[in-house]
Amino acid sequence: MSHRVAIVGASGYTGGEALRLLANHPSVEVVAATSREYAGKPVSAVHLHLRSVLGSMKFSELNLEKIVSEAELVYLSVPSGVSQGMVRRILEAGLRVLDLSPDFRLKEPRLYEEWYGFTHRDPELLAESIYGLPEIHREEIRRARLVACPGCNATAAILALAPVAREGLIDLDHVAVDVKVGSSEAGRQPDQGTHHPERANVIRPYEAAGHRHVAEVEQELSLLCGRRVRVAMVPHAVGNVRGALATAHVWLTDTLDETTVWRAYAKHYGREPFIRIVRAGPVKYPDPKYIIGSNFCDVGFAVEPSRGRAALFAAIDNLMKGAAGQAVQCMNIMLGLDEREGLNYFPVSPV
Amino acid sequence: MSHRVAIVGASGYTGGEALRLLANHPSVEVVAATSREYAGKPVSAVHLHLRSVLGSMKFSELNLEKIVSEAELVYLSVPSGVSQGMVRRILEAGLRVLDLSPDFRLKEPRLYEEWYGFTHRDPELLAESIYGLPEIHREEIRRARLVACPGCNATAAILALAPVAREGLIDLDHVAVDVKVGSSEAGRQPDQGTHHPERANVIRPYEAAGHRHVAEVEQELSLLCGRRVRVAMVPHAVGNVRGALATAHVWLTDTLDETTVWRAYAKHYGREPFIRIVRAGPVKYPDPKYIIGSNFCDVGFAVEPSRGRAALFAAIDNLMKGAAGQAVQCMNIMLGLDEREGLNYFPVSPV
């Protein structure tokens, strides 16, 4: 028996990736894929790679009444600020929601003013919303009506830091997270900065002070550590289309070796279906190169005891574990399915 | 019930792609993956993307006796000149063979002297071998003991040309095939020409007179057309890792329009599970960009009646429809399985 899901905002990259996954998911049926811009057009006229595989599926106009009458679960893949006005209606109709936008990630309403520049329109729901990182909130996701899927840079940053932060191995006052990410993160809308001649071959810092994902990284680490944690975070655009790597530069609270750090990762991630701990081999540290197309997150680390420091790494495919893949993982948990269902893709490599 | 298959030469890119597909194939079990260089090492120490997904599978030494006692079908992913010395032994033990090397592609023994510079060691088997292009030889593949999988540039060239050539629409004395292909085609062995700083951003013709795939393209087109066909073929290395596009420049035998050409494609490919005919949309012609990770071949064309010419296109992922994916497709046919089994991957895009 199939679960009926709808995707609101299906013409972007995250929506397209959700379609790629859900159209092939054995327990799910996509009953609607909406797009304001492309309503009425075949999905494959926008997502050219999906030509012939979606039958005659067309984008539809967003019609919440129709969606709540047809679906049981809704993916919201809409710009920041949009889903806060939709979620209550969907939940009240008895559906469950996976929000891929930032609107329900932060628990404190005032943070939306600080980081996003708007007053949240439905602050009560923030208390109910669950941050959709299964490695940290699996049990809450199982019971959630509303799951707020993490940002891709935040996913990588948190997964790199969580085990050692939680175990008290690092100086929480000096945490620097340096992220490198491909161009698909910025979405499907062209502008001067994403024009190919301008965007190819960049190594370009952006939002070097005030990147919005900082808010959720700090929220989750503070929660894990039971104290306020602040991070220095700088994302960098690099020439890739897909892939993100977070490098956390940390100082250690004690003289530690690699084994202690490894144990922290093994303890927290040893049974995680989508986390692979990289420790040796010809490429010793995580690299998104080996993850493309899959929902894996590779984590790894380097410890330099003589300098009392370590580097912690997490590599993801930003459209998979950083967006649509993680949403499907959360959906599987919510629906009581095998967490891996419909996500059984080995990475495509070399690519 | 699983079919037991072995992969000889599993450490290269084609072998790795075969492993990616077969390890996830519902009706197949990989009983051996051999590698002279890496025997005894975990498969995931070479194919880093397959970390954690193959359990503890290790490369083994090539031991034909062991393989014929354990497997029922063997993939040979070995360099040119090697499989001709192995196939007879495997067939005699009652197994079936998918040879990914060029050793059994050409029917006339003297062509190996002309194009490959060696005297074939088992010319009798050439008569039995079937050229593994399902769109042309499906029925013969079904009954074959020995299938010779086409080269990637040849696959693209033949699939672009076959319908119009067979239908007599083009001047067979003036066929120019211009191929562009990514770096993974050249395999896993590094050399000066594949060193990243040298190979990145190239637009580089190679084997501009005498490319070996010409032999199989001419063989298959001649067979289809019932006369000797010769092609002018120039492959070009471009900066991609994956993907190949064949552009065939042809002149028409009559005043034709797009519809006539389209009908030829529709007639021959209309029911093909892995061929998509591209005719319209924001990107009007095939581009391997929209195929990566999948077994699709996108074909398309442009007709210029005023100049009596046309351009015919075929785009593939060179490691999939150009190598391992096509081999799995052939295997499915040989084993009486659904042709799409284990190949149900939608392309990863954008990437």
Add this chain to the structure above:
Amino acid sequence: MSHRVAIVGASGYTGGEALRLLANHPSVEVVAATSREYAGKPVSAVHLHLRSVLGSMKFSELNLEKIVSEAELVYLSVPSGVSQGMVRRILEAGLRVLDLSPDFRLKEPRLYEEWYGFTHRDPELLAESIYGLPEIHREEIRRARLVACPGCNATAAILALAPVAREGLIDLDHVAVDVKVGSSEAGRQPDQGTHHPERANVIRPYEAAGHRHVAEVEQELSLLCGRRVRVAMVPHAVGNVRGALATAHVWLTDTLDETTVWRAYAKHYGREPFIRIVRAGPVKYPDPKYIIGSNFCDVGFAVEPSRGRAALFAAIDNLMKGAAGQAVQCMNIMLGLDEREGLNYFPVSPV
């Protein structure tokens, strides 16, 4: 003593490249760089690479009266259809013009209707205009008031074909030109097709029937050969930012070997300052990889006597020999300077 030049339309890639060259040219002073969109802004706010090297140069509004009073030579780097309305005024004021747009490339007015879809507004000037390819029209350029700089794909196509066409070595009824070109060719204006995630890693045919550069290629080859020549030409977008390669697939009029073809190139290009004939070495054929940043055009060829065919290659940097570099070369000729002045850049490699 410096020659005073103005650049109309200096904010695009061709304009930026012209600025890079002219600002460093020992005999030239840039007196105006106009841009409708960026008038009043520093040039370096658009051309970020030129930060600090142009002093405080600002873009100005286009004011033809001011330009004719200050400059002696004008570069027009404007969209198709614009310069035809400006040139007469500039010439009448006694200035000379290098038009980088297509408006004065074709000699027959009706071709503008056929290929560009407009009726030319100043057809008389077409007769006077000189096609700015020094290797063919050097003497006429010297005396010209109006030089129409060739398109980049046309430059590569003509330079690959001219010597063998002129010498009567090829069948002029079957000439196929397959061009591969980087993204900077399409200019500075972003759209969906040039959005980095969409444009990266493409191997994408475009204008496969009816590419506008066909008109000028046919014009120049017809002129050279004294008969009407038609070409089958298909440009392909590839993942590079810079660089273009033309591959001409031709059939030979006689049994020829490499030496005959080489002699044709040597005869026509032996003394050309910017053409290098590539014949041997680890990379046997031209590749734009080794030309980036310079005004060189590398030509080369492969001959297959047994099939009576050859492939002819020309590689350029599309913004240099394909646009601004060639314009500066023409300017040097017009001004009686050393043809190499201000163009003494060795290619940047590897890049």
Add this chain to the structure above:
Amino acid sequence: MSHRVAIVGASGYTGGEALRLLANHPSVEVVAATSREYAGKPVSAVHLHLRSVLGSMKFSELNLEKIVSEAELVYLSVPSGVSQGMVRRILEAGLRVLDLSPDFRLKEPRLYEEWYGFTHRDPELLAESIYGLPEIHREEIRRARLVACPGCNATAAILALAPVAREGLIDLDHVAVDVKVGSSEAGRQPDQGTHHPERANVIRPYEAAGHRHVAEVEQELSLLCGRRVRVAMVPHAVGNVRGALATAHVWLTDTLDETTVWRAYAKHYGREPFIRIVRAGPVKYPDPKYIIGSNFCDVGFAVEPSRGRAALFAAIDNLMKGAAGQAVQCMNIMLGLDEREGLNYFPVSPV
């Protein structure tokens, strides 16, 4: 009058870049370019981009006696450990040396044991050697016989940090330097890790604990600050061929704003011919994209007073300001020439 220079080890990328610059330098003549591997072969058979521009220059065997009799200044572009055995002989003959290897960068002999694993063979010369970063050691370079050119990652790291470190603006106990660098840094020798399919599209940390450039960064910062400074440094290979960006994550000693930090940069770099301070514009921070082919270093920064932190950036072309370009800059200083002579290249962009 030309200065006679020799390049020892001219077949690598740094040697090739030195040749590109010196062959075009108005005050220099290259009297020898040595290569063990390619002795006797034309330089252009290895450096294909230099075809036709170096006349018939051939690589020669290394013959120190011949070199000291012909040249007055020698570039050593040899692997680590080699130049320590050559320099004394060259200096004693009265020549001056620019060593591009790490052999004379560190002042304390024991650091070679710690970081490079060898006992230095000429420790006395370490005292005399000058670290070839003109922005810090210009006056000493002027009088030096032996200049040790910095590593490329070290150049970017030091130039990003020097002004704020020297001015006491940052917590010197928590300095993390995250470097991203293109593939040309690793040199011309192919191996598995640099094979194009493996190296393309990587975001790959390497030497995450113990990168050798740490030693020179710490040496120079300690010297500048008058106390021992230690840095946490992680280089990352990214998909570019050229370009390096250093991002230094630092914490501030006081509540600072952007202006204070800007003043430190302006004070130290305001008159530097090759440093550009990036502070505004459509791309607000340095990006090597806008530097390729030139000797510029773009520096910039982001200050987040609320978190007491800043990010400091420096972008270079690793073969120019990170290697050969910086060596030519040092040479100009040593020879009393204009520091910009032969380095007057504007960046090539877009590329």
